Amino acid sequence: MYDLVIQNCHILQFKGQTAVVLPNHSIAISDSKIAAIAPDISAGLSRESIQAHGMLAIPGLVNAHAHIAMSLFRGAVEDVPIDVWFNEYIWPMESNLEPEDVYWGALLALAEMIEGGVTSVADHYFATHEVAQAIEQAGTRAVLAWTIFDRAxxxxxxxxxxxxVACWHGAAGGRISTWLGPHSPYVCGRDLLAQMARQAQEFGVGIHIHLAETAQQVEQSIAQYGRTPVAVAHESGLFAIPAIAAHVAHLGKGDMELLQAHGVGVACCPKTAMKLGSGVAPVAAMRQAGITVGVGTDGAASNNTYDILEATRLLALLQKHEMRDPQSMPLVEALSLATRDGARVLGLNGMIGELEIDMQADIALLQLEAAHLHPRHDVVADLVYSAKASDVDTVLVAGRVLMQGRRLLTIDKAQIMRETAARRERLTQRLPERRIQTYPSNENPGAASSK
Ligand SMILES: [Zn+2]
Structure with a gap:
């Protein structure tokens, strides 16, 4: 007897470098995993069933780099350079955050992610206990990195x-893993990175870090250490353990080889990169070099949404645009970044990212009835270039239904929106000299590294 059977949907599967759609198939789920995929599985063989007639089943989408509680600052700072963004807005505003604020902010992003078919996230933030509680309650999956800013x-x-780590690693039925999150080489410095690497090794967890987001960060690293941020991270021992490097837009000679040789997962956040004008990650070249790349949204303060369909589309378009090459980042490759490659970045390959037997039942079902998805020549083209988050109808994680008919079943969206709205004014106050860190700008190049 199966726990649940999803009947009559079209199922998207990867076959090597291509994708196929199995029309009018059923998916049976047992013990949180996909137990069978077949043309017709009778509802009588299962305790529960979902009629998904005409819907498209895709692997739950993976957000490879985010700060989900930053949903609280969505739209609060626009059209400013990155140093002003950090020093005058984000880090002063984040100094107002209490753990409970982070909890509600995380839930707001989780509501948005479930509604958009995003089932896993690599998150990087503080008050991580509260983020973990939000994940546990929402029912999604996460790799949570505990952010560290400086030695003190x-x-x-x-x-x-x-x-x-002791409390949450492997918690929520294995849906949560914990990593360490030194913020970046430019605020942490080399010694602290080495310390974090040793600590992560001792805990048996990975490292999630921002690397080489802007050209100025690379210049500063070379001035300070004679090395690029990627080389500094490598020499500090961060690549001796599982690692996610976010952004990675500016690479020096030898950097790609280091990332590839050590299996570092790269999380690219195209919308943030475009908004901050910080430069485009060379995704096509990285993939050619054998580096695993996933797609991330970063925080909503820079990215405004946690929409992985949108991020994937922007990433593909941006590669074509930058390379002046329409053949760069073809459809299946783009879709792969948001699913099976994203899973690899999170260290969850073989577990999520594909709809195959024995994989976790993390599934998004999309309605294909909207005008923007007709007529149907190529469903992968529709997914990458025309589907909207609002086409997602039903979402499951580990076989549990988190949303059906666009109704969230694990969290109360109205309450979450009330709680986050009530915090808006307090959280956006900025007091002089009160900020959680200082971004090294041209005016104060060594501000953070001197700590
Ligand atoms: Zn980030």
Whole structure:
């Protein structure tokens, strides 16, 4: 007897470098996994069933880099350079955050992600216990990195970091894993990165870090260490353990080889890169070099949404545009970034990212009835270039239904929106000299590294 059978849907599967659609098939689920995929599985063989007539089943989408609680700052800072964005807005505003704010902010993003078919996220933030509680409640999957900003912060948090890993690694039925998240080489410095690498090794967890997001960061790293940020991360031991490097838009000689040789997963966030004018990650070249790349949304303060369909589309378009090559980032490759490659970046390959037997039943079902999806020449083209988050009808994670008929079943969206709206004014206050860190700008190049 199966736990659940999804009947009569079209199922998207990867076959090597191509994708196929199995028309009018059923998916049977047992013990959180896909147990069978066949043309017709009788509802009588299962305790529950979902009629998904005409819907498209895709692997739950993977967000490879985010700060989900930053949904609280969506649209609060626009049209400013990155140093002003950090120093005058984001880091002052983040100093207002209490753990409970982070909890509600995380839930707001999770509501948006479930509604958009995003079932897994690699998140990077503080008050991570509260983020974990939100994930546990929403029912999604996450790799949560505990953000560290500087040595004093690390020292003060050593015990809480260990407690966090002990408490949440493998929690929520295995849906949550915990990593460490030194923010970036430019605020942490080389010694702290080395310390974090040792600590992660001791805990048996990975490292999630921002790397080489802007050309200025690379210049500063070379001035300070004679090395690129990627080389600094490597020499600090970060690549000796599983690692996610976010952004990675500016690579020096030898950087790609380092990322490839150590299996570092790269998370590209095209919308943030475009909005901040910080430069485009060479995704096509990285993939050619054998680097695993996923697609991320970063936080909503820069990216405004946690919509992976949108991010994937922007990433594909941006590669074509930058390379002046319409053949760069073809359809299946783009879709793969948002699913099976994203899973690899999170260290969850073989578990999620594909609809195959024995994989976790993390599934998004999309309605294909909207005008923008007709007529249907190529469903992958529709997914990459015309589908909207609002086409997602039903979402499952580990076989549990989190949304059906666009109704969220695990979290109360109206309450979440009330709670986050009530915090808006307090959280956007900025007090002089009160900020959680200082971004090294041209005016104060060594501000953070001197800590
Ligand atoms: Zn980020």
């Amino acid at each position: 912060h690390a020292k003060q948090q050593t015990k809480s970091m260990a407690d966090f």
